[in-house]
Amino acid sequence: MxxxxxxxxxxxxxxxxxxxxxxxxxxxxxxxxxxxxxxxxxxxxxxxxxxxxxxxxxxxxxxxxxxxxxxxxxxxxxxxxxxxxxxxxxxxxxRLPAWPDAPDGLARLRTMAMIAPCSNGSIALMTRLARYAGLPWDCVLGADVARAYKPQPEVYLAAAAALRLAPGAVMMVAAHNDDLRAARAAGLMAGFIPRPQEHGPGQTADLSPDGPWDLVADDIADLAARVSLGVGR
Amino acid sequence: MxxxxxxxxxxxxxxxxxxxxxxxxxxxxxxxxxxxxxxxxxxxxxxxxxxxxxxxxxxxxxxxxxxxxxxxxxxxxxxxxxxxxxxxxxxxxxRLPAWPDAPDGLARLRTMAMIAPCSNGSIALMTRLARYAGLPWDCVLGADVARAYKPQPEVYLAAAAALRLAPGAVMMVAAHNDDLRAARAAGLMAGFIPRPQEHGPGQTADLSPDGPWDLVADDIADLAARVSLGVGR
The missing domain is CATH 1.10.150.240 (Putative phosphatase; domain 2)
Structure with missing residues (x-):
């Protein structure tokens, strides 16, 4: 689905x-x-x-x-x-740069579904960052909406509730397996993309998916392509 | 300013x-x-x-x-x-159509400042409406963020706070003088644009500004042009 x-x-x-x-x-x-x-x-x-x-x-x-x-x-x-x-x-x-695939990948994904950040950053921070980095969100969700921090379940649940969607109709996308574990436990779908350079050379964590995630993609552009084609893992 | x-x-x-x-x-x-x-x-x-x-x-x-x-x-x-x-x-x-000037006017305004709805509609409703009508908001603020309805002051104040701005650094724009009166009382700036067709033929309310608003414009495109030029009333 x-x-x-x-x-x-x-x-x-x-x-x-x-x-x-x-x-x-x-x-x-x-x-x-x-x-x-x-x-x-x-x-x-x-x-x-x-x-x-x-x-x-x-x-x-x-x-x-x-x-x-x-x-x-x-x-x-x-x-x-x-x-x-x-x-x-x-x-x-x-004022952080987007990963190169993010702006276009998000724009493509947005033609198929609603997209929003579910970050621990505030609405103010996410709004300014989106303007700086060119991220075409439909709205800003996350910690400020729940007044709690991930991985507490209420953050994921408040994001789905703010969109008036069942948790199971929403996919959390992250480069961090822990974030996905918490989202899954709250009833959301989970999509993993690796970011092997997040911590620079020699990164050892989160190089690959370590849970039964619903979707695994190379990056956000690949994720959008897979969603378009109906391809999962 | x-x-x-x-x-x-x-x-x-x-x-x-x-x-x-x-x-x-x-x-x-x-x-x-x-x-x-x-x-x-x-x-x-x-x-x-x-x-x-x-x-x-x-x-x-x-x-x-x-x-x-x-x-x-x-x-x-x-x-x-x-x-x-x-x-x-x-x-x-x-699924409501934008007034014809709104999408381009908002897009132009967005190059100069952050823009967001501060409606009594929910985040879910505003998000879906923005996708339908082509409204390029930076984020969605309003009743859901404050868990209160305009013209209660907390709705305007919560919108400014969510952006981490002083109320006086934010302009509320409306075709309704009552909305602007409440926003002004909460410390925001106020911008009026008339929408003489909102209620169809024979509309009598809100045909013109009836308060000392900071900015009066013909429509959102004109508002963006006035902001660009630094022109007020």
Whole structure:
């Protein structure tokens, strides 16, 4: 059955956060190794959300967490910035390049079904990123709509509910097997695409699908082609 | 100051609900006068939302209210439909034609600022309508995001907050002076465009701006041109 909507993980799946963040870091902090800084900033992502998921902190948009994570990363690198420069760098996540196949692949997929991000990024962040990267979403779903963070089931369920679709009529697409496991457990379909360069050279995680996903494709353009042809794995 | 985002009323301001609903009514109920039926259906709109606004009923998406209002309108016209036909007609609000200036005007405006609907329609309804009518929104805001109905101030404030903008950096655009009064009271800028055919021939309301709105334009294309030139009223 063809899904009526495809919802996407974004950081890593649709956009290349590593090179985008490193580019802004290299301009703002020429003294640090930009890819190491980007990786260290991103490494604080799951722990920061985990406090919210565990109930230790009320829901706060990822924009706030990104700013706090930046402060911690600056301290870890012994780097200093003026408050305006720090605030500007904190928004680097709004200016990430799309993986080359993403804009056209999404545009093609959109001719067949609704498409939306289901990211832990806020509506504000996803909206600005879509404008920057040329992502033709029909609407923006995700953490802000559920006021919770993936992989909590309510994020996937709130995305389907916002479209007034049964979870089983929606496919979650991600380059991360954990995201798909959680979406599947919530009743959604799951589509995997590998992004072997997400973490740069030497990546070991998520190089291939490790679950019985409904669809596996090489990238978003290939995913759109397979959906068009009715081809699954 | 140029707004960083423009948020739009949709029914009447961006799309022509009257002729769109009448078209579906004429196909589904050939025995009734379609424009009279459309007007009667729409006349139940404010009373239906008022129960939610007044606290007499928890927030429920406009899709639900539209279906209930349809049942009441069918009863008032002494018309009967099968449940599947009634359910199909209830979604007529997803298939409304854009006013002719809207798609290109929005596309031009979008090159200058973020654009989103701030309608009482749900995310599901606005998403499907945007696909049908060719409305190039950056994201979908409005009642579902606030879980409240305009003109309650939280709807306008939630839209600005979702974009992480101060209310004063956002312009609400509507063909309805009441909508703009409420947006202004919440701290937003206000832009008026007349839609003298919204209610068909003989319309008397909202033919002209009746408040000190920040911008008055002939239509959305003219609004985009005025924003581009920095021209206000």
């Amino acid at each position: 063809r899904p009526q909507a495809f919802i996407f993980d974004v950081f890593g799946t649709v956009v290349d956060w590593r090179s985008g963040v490193a580019r802004d870091v290299s301009r703002a902090l020429p003294q640090v190794e930009p890819f190491a800084f980007a990786a260290a900033w991103r490494a604080r992502y799951q722990p920061a959300m985990e406090r919210v998921r565990a109930g230790g902190r009320p829901y706060v948009a990822l924009d706030e967490l990104h700013a706090e994570m930046l402060d911690e990363t600056l301290a870890a690198f012994g780097a200093r910035m003026t408050p305006p420069a720090r605030a500007a760098l904190a928004t680097a996540w709004e | 140029r707004p960083q985002a423009f948020i739009f009323d949709v029914f009447g301001t961006v799309v022509d609900w009257r002729s769109g609903v009448a078209r579906d009514v004429s196909r589904a109920l050939p025995q009734v006068e379609p424009f009279a039926f459309a007007a009667a259906w729409r006349a139940r709109y404010q009373p239906a939302m008022e129960r939610v606004r007044a606290g007499g009923r928890p927030y429920v998406a406009l899709d639900e209210l539209h279906a209930e209002m349809l049942d009441e309108t069918l009863a008032a016209f002494g018309a009967r439909m099968t449940p599947p036909a009634r359910a199909a007609l209830a979604t007529a609000w997803e």
